[in-house]
Structure formats: C-alpha cells, structure tokens
Amino acid sequence: MSLGDSLRIAVRALVLQRLRTMLAMLGVIIGITAVIALLSVGTAASDSVTSKVSGLGARVIDLTPMGQSGVTLDAADASWLLRRVREISAAAPIISGSVTSYQGGKTWSTTLIGTTPGALAIEGRSVAIGRDFTRSETANDASVAVIGSTTAKKLFSGSDPIGRQITVDGVPLTIVGEMQTEGTSQGFGQDPDDEIVVPISLAQDIIGTSDLSMIVASARSASYVPLAVGHLEAVLDTRFGTTDAANVQSAAALGSTLSSITSILTLLLAGIAGISLLVGGIGIMNIMLVTVAERTREIGLRKAIGAKNRDISLQFLLEACLLSVTGGLIGAGAGIGGGILIERAFGWSPLIDWQGVTIALAFSVAVGILFGLWPALRASALDPVEALRSA
Amino acid sequence: MDVISVEGLSHTYLSGSLRVAALEGVDFGIPEGQMAAIVGPSGSGKSTLLHILGCLMQVERGTYRLSGEDVTKLPGDELARVRGTRIGFVFQAYNLVPQLTALENVELPLAYLGTPRRQRRQRAMQALEAVGLGERARHRPFELSGGQQQRVGVARAVVTEPSVILADEPTGNLDTASGQAVMELFRDLHRQGRTIVVVTHAPEVAAGCERTIHIRDGRVVKDARREGRPRDVARG
Incomplete structure (x- = not known):
C-alpha cells in the first residue's frame, strides 16, 4: 500500500474520533506551547538585558565596597580614583538608603540616592x-x-513636580528635575524609576553615614573597559593594602553574567516543559494502544485481504505521528502567540525563537515515532486468526 | 488442474496443557470452477482447515498447494501476498471497515496490492455493480442492510480476481431471503467459472453446492458430489 493511501486512512480514523484525537493531542500541545513560549520569553529577557547594558552602559564600571577588612569608600575616593586612573573619564560616588517621602498628605517609601x-x-x-x-x-x-x-507619579499623581516641595525623612527638598523613564527592562529587582537623587552631602545627613554604597565610573571608551578595570583594582589594592577592598565590575561583564543566568533559567524551564512533552507522548501511546485494541478485528480483516505487517504498522505509526505533529503545530502557534503576549506585558521587544520552534517541532515528530512505535508493532504482530475471532 | 490440493494435512493446538488434534491427515483436491461446501459440527476441525486454506495459518504437517504453488512453508509476508492475490475471503460478520464507504471497502484489497488509484476505483465500481450495489457505492456499512453488507463483502472478495473464493458461514448472520440472495450470488459466480469453497454447518447452504466435504474429528468422513453417486472416502 502506498504512503498516500496509508496517510488517508490515518487521517480518516483521526477525524472520525475528534474528541479522542483532541484529548490525545492535548499533552503535546501543552508541552510544545510551554517549550516555545518559555524559550522565546527567556531569549527576549536575556536580549533585553544585554542590549540595555551594551547600549549606553558599555563604558560603565561599578566599584562596590565588599565590607571586608573594614574598608569603606567615601566621596574623596571617587575623585582620587579619577585623578589616578587615566583610563576613566568620570567617576561619581553613590550613597543610597531607604527613606520615606511625604508630599501633600501622600506617603511613599523609596530609595534615596546621594551623588554628584x-x-x-x-x-x-x-x-x-x-x-x-x-x-x-x-x-x-x-x-x-x-x-x-515612578516616584513623581506616586507623589504628584501626574501633575508637574518641578519647583514643588517634598519632605524626605523630615528634610524639605525642592524638586528641580524628573528623570527620563528607564522602564522595567531589567526585569528583576527594583524599579529603576523609583528613586530620589540629591547632592551627596545632603544624602549623608539624611541617611546618617558617609560610607559609599558604590562608585560608578566611566571608561574613556568601551575598548578601555578591561584596562580600566585592571588599573582600578591595582590602585585600590595599593591604597588599602588588600585585594578585597572593592569589587570592580564592568556593566558589560555584569550584563553577560545576567544574561547567562537568564539563559540557564530558560533552559531549565524549557527542560521542565520538555518533560511535559514526554508525558504528552505517553498520552499518545496510551490512546494508540486503546485504538489498536478496539480495532483488532479490523486489523485481522486487513491482514486477511492482503495487508503485510509493514502496512499495518505504518498505518498506526502514521496515526501516532499525525497526532503528535498536529499537536506540535497547534502548540507552536499557541507558544509563539503566548510568548509575544508575555513579552509585550514585560515591555520587551517581541522575539520568536525560530530555532526553538524548529527543535520543538522536530521533537514532536520524534515523540510520535517513539511512542507510536510500540502500539504499531503490537498491531502488526497480531495473529490474523485470533484478530478475526475477537468480538 | 486442482486449484486447491491438500495432502496429509495435520494440525494440533494447545488446550490448556493438552495437545488436541484439530486435523488428522486430511487429503482432498478442488478442481478449478468447482463450488464445494465443507461441513461438519463445531469442533470438527473445519475452522482450522478454513484458516489453513486461507493462508491465515501455517501448516503444521502435510502440504498445501494453491494454484500449483506450494504455500506450505511460505514466510509471513509471502503468505500476505498469496492472500491478497489468490484468495478472496467472505466472512460471516461481513467485516467491512466501518469508517470506509462501500466502494472504498471493495478497493481495499487492491490498495494493498499497490494498484493505482484510478484503476482500482474503476474495478471496485465494476465489482459493486456486479453484485447490484452500484447505487450504494458512497454509503458507509452502517447505512446498508445485512444482505447488502454481505454483497459488498462478496464484491471485495472477487475484485482481485482470486483463484478461489473462501466463504466462512456467509449466510450465518442473514435472514432466509437475504441468505438465499447471497447464495444465488455465489451460484452466479460459479456459473462464471469461479472456484468457491463455502464452510458451513447449514444443510441448505451445502445443498446448493455441487460437492460437500464432511469433516468430523479432524478427518474427511464423506465426500459427496451431486452428479454421480456420493462416495465415502474416510481415509488417513
């Protein structure tokens, strides 16, 4: 029997059992949807982190005191580093703390940043x-x-904040500017748009410490970043006599660390989704075994009128593959759509992981063959005499 | 020449731990164009004989020649080929595939032979018309009466132009009138020169055949031909 004929028979059998076909496909649909949506969302998240960092932040270097060996940094260290390290063109001390702000009866807990x-x-x-x-x-x-x-929205509910007064931990401040919205593109942690930035001396008074939380520096150009990091580390070592004074990290390195973490998480999630695809395959095998049992008599008849074992096994294998491939295609559509929706919700640019889609579809074919093979072989191994005798 | 020729056919099967003889040295030949009935009570071994004649089962001992070809020791796929080309089955329960139309059911044996689509559609249609069901070609089995379903079954059996038509209790599930119509169909085919073997325990079915082979306890106990005197063979 030709492949076309076998395919027609398989399609006919599946269409006649619509409800069962849908239920059998459900596992694969859910599995493929999950794999593709998670891969797309994960890739988009990691891309978003990378592009953010590699865009404007390619020259940024963060120095974070590690708090070990009692070393602290203060505002003077920032200007000292700027003088000593030629590879950097700017350095600013950062001090930060949690504060409560008040304005016109509204209260808002936020982060106070003191800098230059x-x-x-x-x-x-x-x-x-x-x-x-x-x-x-x-x-x-x-x-x-x-x-x-974000802070402006919470305290001024949309009205122009410039020139208005707020009180931060009892200290009155005049708003002179509002920052460009950064968005929630980092995805994790705190909102970068929820902060109050003041001159560093003022922040020291409000928070009550002059210890910096970090120094941000800018390399002369992106190509100077590795040199600058090395030089900064060396200078800090000699100044404080320890290699543990501060952690010097370029934003680019941080970005790649973040994106590799995101990638690992993505693969992990996709792996879990892959397991659900495997469970879907077992569902297909289950249905195929039931189908073979139900159609024992038909199998006997087909053998009696000339079907070879190969014809029988091919027919049931095709049925299983059609189930998993159709499920895979529906799942791919749902996964792509779902991924785009999630990416929109996070404000990332939509991204379809075509490689992931291809792999997932190939996987669904493999699931169909793998889990369809045993029922198909069972069907073809039926003794025609016994099969015809069954009620 | 004999279309069917069996010599020393013996077969046993396991019943629990007991080995029971189903056939014990059966010999007979059926010449081309004959319409023969194989009769016997249940347990006589006639079902085993039918399965062997239909190449659904391998022969344990003895030889079976079909149209001159020794099919005794053929492997599975070769037996499938022999079933597809030389044998046309008609079953008691019709055994039509429920999801296929009458026409598609008749096409099925040709599909397994690899006959091109157009050609097999044409041949299947001719076979359906020959059994008077040309009008019902697009109907599915559940839309047909028992008698009509069995006629589709007969069309399916003859569509491949087999050497022999093997019918297993073909009227067993039918009322008298439909049963007679089906037997009339077989006699038509017989008149056209086809070789037909009907396995039955209905005397009126056997009476319609020109020869009756009686099986009991795995042996041929009587081989009666309507022309000439019935004679006892009881050999083996």
Missing part, C-alpha cells in the same frame, strides 16, 4: 523635565532633588 552631578550621565540616564542639580548646589549642600518617574 554627572552620575546620571555616567549611567546613561538623562533628565526629562527640569534639570540636574549643579556642582555649586552640591558644594553648598542645597536642598534640591531629581526624582524618578
């Missing part, structure tokens, strides 16, 4: 309305602040 003018530029951020605070305001301990868009 220009820190925003190093991190690749900018002021959307108003202005950054100035060098003289920093020197004069002026009570001015630049706020993130």
Whole structure:
C-alpha cells in the first residue's frame, strides 16, 4: 500500500474520533506551547538585558565596597580614583538608603540616592523635565532633588513636580528635575524609576553615614573597559593594602553574567516543559494502544485481504505521528502567540525563537515515532486468526 | 488442474496443557470452477482447515498447494501476498471497515496490492455493480442492510480476481431471503467459472453446492458430489 493511501486512512480514523484525537493531542500541545513560549520569553529577557547594558552602559564600571577588612569608600575616593586612573573619564560616588517621602498628605517609601552631578550621565540616564542639580548646589549642600518617574507619579499623581516641595525623612527638598523613564527592562529587582537623587552631602545627613554604597565610573571608551578595570583594582589594592577592598565590575561583564543566568533559567524551564512533552507522548501511546485494541478485528480483516505487517504498522505509526505533529503545530502557534503576549506585558521587544520552534517541532515528530512505535508493532504482530475471532 | 490440493494435512493446538488434534491427515483436491461446501459440527476441525486454506495459518504437517504453488512453508509476508492475490475471503460478520464507504471497502484489497488509484476505483465500481450495489457505492456499512453488507463483502472478495473464493458461514448472520440472495450470488459466480469453497454447518447452504466435504474429528468422513453417486472416502 502506498504512503498516500496509508496517510488517508490515518487521517480518516483521526477525524472520525475528534474528541479522542483532541484529548490525545492535548499533552503535546501543552508541552510544545510551554517549550516555545518559555524559550522565546527567556531569549527576549536575556536580549533585553544585554542590549540595555551594551547600549549606553558599555563604558560603565561599578566599584562596590565588599565590607571586608573594614574598608569603606567615601566621596574623596571617587575623585582620587579619577585623578589616578587615566583610563576613566568620570567617576561619581553613590550613597543610597531607604527613606520615606511625604508630599501633600501622600506617603511613599523609596530609595534615596546621594551623588554628584554627572552620575546620571555616567549611567546613561538623562533628565526629562527640569534639570540636574549643579556642582555649586552640591558644594553648598542645597536642598534640591531629581526624582524618578515612578516616584513623581506616586507623589504628584501626574501633575508637574518641578519647583514643588517634598519632605524626605523630615528634610524639605525642592524638586528641580524628573528623570527620563528607564522602564522595567531589567526585569528583576527594583524599579529603576523609583528613586530620589540629591547632592551627596545632603544624602549623608539624611541617611546618617558617609560610607559609599558604590562608585560608578566611566571608561574613556568601551575598548578601555578591561584596562580600566585592571588599573582600578591595582590602585585600590595599593591604597588599602588588600585585594578585597572593592569589587570592580564592568556593566558589560555584569550584563553577560545576567544574561547567562537568564539563559540557564530558560533552559531549565524549557527542560521542565520538555518533560511535559514526554508525558504528552505517553498520552499518545496510551490512546494508540486503546485504538489498536478496539480495532483488532479490523486489523485481522486487513491482514486477511492482503495487508503485510509493514502496512499495518505504518498505518498506526502514521496515526501516532499525525497526532503528535498536529499537536506540535497547534502548540507552536499557541507558544509563539503566548510568548509575544508575555513579552509585550514585560515591555520587551517581541522575539520568536525560530530555532526553538524548529527543535520543538522536530521533537514532536520524534515523540510520535517513539511512542507510536510500540502500539504499531503490537498491531502488526497480531495473529490474523485470533484478530478475526475477537468480538 | 486442482486449484486447491491438500495432502496429509495435520494440525494440533494447545488446550490448556493438552495437545488436541484439530486435523488428522486430511487429503482432498478442488478442481478449478468447482463450488464445494465443507461441513461438519463445531469442533470438527473445519475452522482450522478454513484458516489453513486461507493462508491465515501455517501448516503444521502435510502440504498445501494453491494454484500449483506450494504455500506450505511460505514466510509471513509471502503468505500476505498469496492472500491478497489468490484468495478472496467472505466472512460471516461481513467485516467491512466501518469508517470506509462501500466502494472504498471493495478497493481495499487492491490498495494493498499497490494498484493505482484510478484503476482500482474503476474495478471496485465494476465489482459493486456486479453484485447490484452500484447505487450504494458512497454509503458507509452502517447505512446498508445485512444482505447488502454481505454483497459488498462478496464484491471485495472477487475484485482481485482470486483463484478461489473462501466463504466462512456467509449466510450465518442473514435472514432466509437475504441468505438465499447471497447464495444465488455465489451460484452466479460459479456459473462464471469461479472456484468457491463455502464452510458451513447449514444443510441448505451445502445443498446448493455441487460437492460437500464432511469433516468430523479432524478427518474427511464423506465426500459427496451431486452428479454421480456420493462416495465415502474416510481415509488417513
């Protein structure tokens, strides 16, 4: 019997048993949907992290005190490093702490950042309305602040915050600028748009410490980053006499670390989804065994009128493959659609992992063959005399 | 020449731990164009004989020649080929594939032979018309009466132009009128020169055949031909 004829018989059998066909495919549909959606979302997440970091942040280097051996950094260290390390063109001290802000009866818990003018530029951020605070305001301990868009929304509910007053842990501040929205593109952790940025001396007063949480520096160009990291480490070693004074890390390195973590998580999730695909395959095998048992008499008849064992096994194998491939195609459609929806919800640019789609579909064919083979061989091994005798 | 020729056919089967003889040295030949009935009570071994004649079962001892070819020791796939080309089965329970139309059921043996689609459609249609069901070609089995289903079964048996038509209690599930119609169909085929073997325990079915082979306890106990005197063979 030709392949076309066998295929027609298989399609006919599946169409006649619509409900059972749907249920048999469900496992594979869910499995493939999960694999493809997770792979797409994971890839999009990791891409988003990488592009964010490699865009404006390619020159950024973070120095984070490790708190070991009692070493702390202060604002003077930032300017000292800028003078000593030629590979960096800017360095800004960062001090941060949790504070509670008040405005017109509204209360909002947020993060207070104390720094020098220009820190925003190093991190690749900018002021959307108003202005950054100035060098003289920093020197004069002026009570001015630049706020993130989330903070502005929470405290001013959409009205223009420039020139208005807020109180942060009892200290009155005047808003001079609002930052450009960064978005939630990092995906994890805190909202980068929820912060109040003030001159560093003011922040020291409010938080009550002059210990920096970090120094952000900017290499002269992206190609200087590795040199700058090495030089900064060496200079810190000699200044503090320990290699553990601060962790020097470029944003690019951080980005690749983050994206490799995301990739591992993605593979892990896809692996779990792959297991559900395997369970779907077992579902198909189950249905195929029932089908073979139900159609024993038909199998006997087909053999009696000239079907070879190969004709019988091919017919049932094709049925199993059609189930898994159709399930795979439906799952691929749902996975692509679902992935795009999730990516939109996170504000990432939609991305379809075509390689993942191809692998998942190939996997669904393999599942059909693997789990269809045993029922098919059982069918073809039936003794025609016994099969014809069955009721 | 004999279409069917069996010599010293013996077969045993296991019943629990006991080996029971189903056939003990059966010999007979059926010449081309004959319509013969094989009769016997249940347990006589006639079902085993039918399965061997239909190449559904391998012969344990003895030889079986079908159209001159020794099919005794053929492997499984070769037996399938012999079933597809030389034998046309008609079953008591019709055994039509429920999801296929009458026409497609008749086409099925040709499909397994690899006959091109157009040609097999044409031949199947002719076979259906020959049994008077040309109008019902597009109907599925459940839309047909028992008698009609059996006629589709007969069309399916003859569509491959087999050497022999093997019918197993072909009227067993039918009322008298439908049964007679089906037997009339067999006699038509017989008149066209086809070789037909009917296995039955219905005397009226056997009476319609020109020869009756009686089986009891795995042996041929009587071989009666309507022309000439019936004679006892009781050999083996």
